[in-house]
Amino acid sequence: MIITRRTFVKTAAASGAALVLPAAAPGAPPAPAMRAVPSSGEMLPAVGLGTWITFNVGDDPVLRDECAEVMAAFFAAGGRMIDSSPMYGSSQPVIGYGLEKLGRPEALFSAEKVWTSSAADGPAQIEQSRRFWGVPRFDLVQVHNLVAWETHLETLFAMKADGRIRYVGITTSEGRRHDLFEQIMRAHPLDFVQFTYNVVDREAEERLLPLAAERGMAVIVNRPFRQGALTRQLQGETLPDWAAGIGAATWAQFILKFIVSHPAVTVALPATTRVDHVRENLLAATGPLPDAAMRERMAAYVRDL
C-alpha cells in the first residue's frame, strides 16, 4: 500500500481524534449523557452500576469472573459510578476482585455506604470497605438507610474536610422514612442523596427531587427496576411504537430513560449480572431523552397496562 500525503493526514487526524474522543472511534459505543454533581461541577455518566444482590457471589470463582466481565463492559461503555454497601454480603470484595482484574480503571467513581448502628464503628467499617475495594479512598460515602445518621454524618463531613473522601451522602429506598430524609436534606450540606424512583414509584417527585434541585444535591436513583420485578412484569407487554422516538428499544431502556430524564436526577443505578444488559443500560443514557410531556405519557402508559 502506497501512503499518500492525503491518506497520511487523514489517518493521523483520525488517530488524534480517537485519543481525545474515544467514544467517536469506529465501533465504540456512543458516550452516555453526562450529569454535573452540583456541589463540584464534576461530570458523571447518568447511568451507574448497582451491586445489590448481583455482586454477592461469595467465593464462587466462575461468578466472580462474570462480575468482572460486567464491570469491564460497564467501563467500556463509558460507565463510572459503582455503588455498594457493607450490607450487600460479599459484593465489596467481589468489586475489589473485578477492579484488580481490570487493572484499576481510572474512570471508577466509587460510591460506598456506612451501615452500622454503632457510631463508633463507622470509621472502622469504612476502612474495611476501602480495603475490600482496594482503592486509596472512596469518592462518595453515604449513610445507608439513615442508620445512626447523626454521628455518621459528623464522621463523613470530617473525613471530607481531611480529604479522605470527596463527597458525603445519605440513602434510603422504597419510600422509607422520607420525612426524616427531607429534614436531613434541609439541615445538612450533602453532596449526594440516594432514593428509589422509577416510572411507577414516583413519590420522590413531590418533595425529594425538587428539594435536591433546590439544595444543589446530586441524586442517585436506586432500584430503578424494582429489583427486577418491574422489567419482569413488563416483559410480556408490547413496547409502544412511540418508544422508538426516544430511542428506547427495550423496557429496561424505557424505564431508565424515564428516570434519567428527570432534571434533578444525576445517576440511575441499575444492577445486573449480564454483560448485554449492562451495555443496554448504558445505551439508555444515549440518544434522545423524553421531555416532560413525554414522561407523563410514559408513566400513564405503564400505569394503564
Next chain:
Amino acid sequence: MEPAWMSEWWTYRLEDFLLFSPRVYWRMFELANAAFWPLHLLTLAAGLAIVLLVLRQPRRHGLWIALVLAALFAFVGWSLLWSRYAAINWAIAYVAPAFGLQALLLVIGGARGGLAFDRRDIAGRLGLLIAVAGLVVYPLLPPLFGRPSASAEVFGIAPDPTAIAALGVLLAGSGGLVPLLLAIPLLWLLLSGLTLHAMGDPQAWLPLLAAATILAALTLRRIAR
C-alpha cells in the same frame, strides 16, 4: 460490629435480607458438593446406619447416635454455614454457632445417659419415615425443580436434610434432652423455608412442610397422652 438492622429492624422486610440470587445459592451447594465428594457416601451411610440402629436396637447405641449427629451438625455448621453461606448472607454468621450449640447439646444429651430411640407410637414411626425421606429423597430433588443434580442437598453436608433427618430420628427418641434437641433444627427449617420463599424458589414449602409435620406429630403425641 453490631449489624444496623438490629437497632432499626422495623424498617426492614424479609426481602431486604435476601442478599443473593437463587443461582448463587444453589451454586454454593454445587461447589460444596464438589469440594467434599466423596464424603457424601460416608454421611449418607452414617444416616442410614442410624435409622437401622434405631429400628433394630432401639434401646442401645443412644450415645453413639447422638455423637454421630453431633459431629454432622458441627461439620455442616462449620463447612457450609460458617465457611460458605455466611459469605453471601452475613446473618448466617449469627446462625452458624447454633449448629455448634446443637452439636454440644447432642453430646451432653448422649453423655448423660438414658437417651433411647424406642418410641414406636405414630409420631415415632412418622419420624423415622421423615428421617428416611431426608436421607434418600432430598438428594434426588434437584431435577424435579429444574436444577442440576450437582446442587443436591445431602444429609451431613447440607443443613436442610441434616435437620430433617435428625428431627425424624429424634421423634423416635426419649430421654437425654430430646425436647430441647428439637428446637434448633426446627428453627433452622423455618429460616430456610422463609429464605427460599423470599427467593421465590419452588422448593420453599419443603423445609416448612417438614417442620410442620414434626410439630403436628409432636402435637398428636401430646393429645394421645
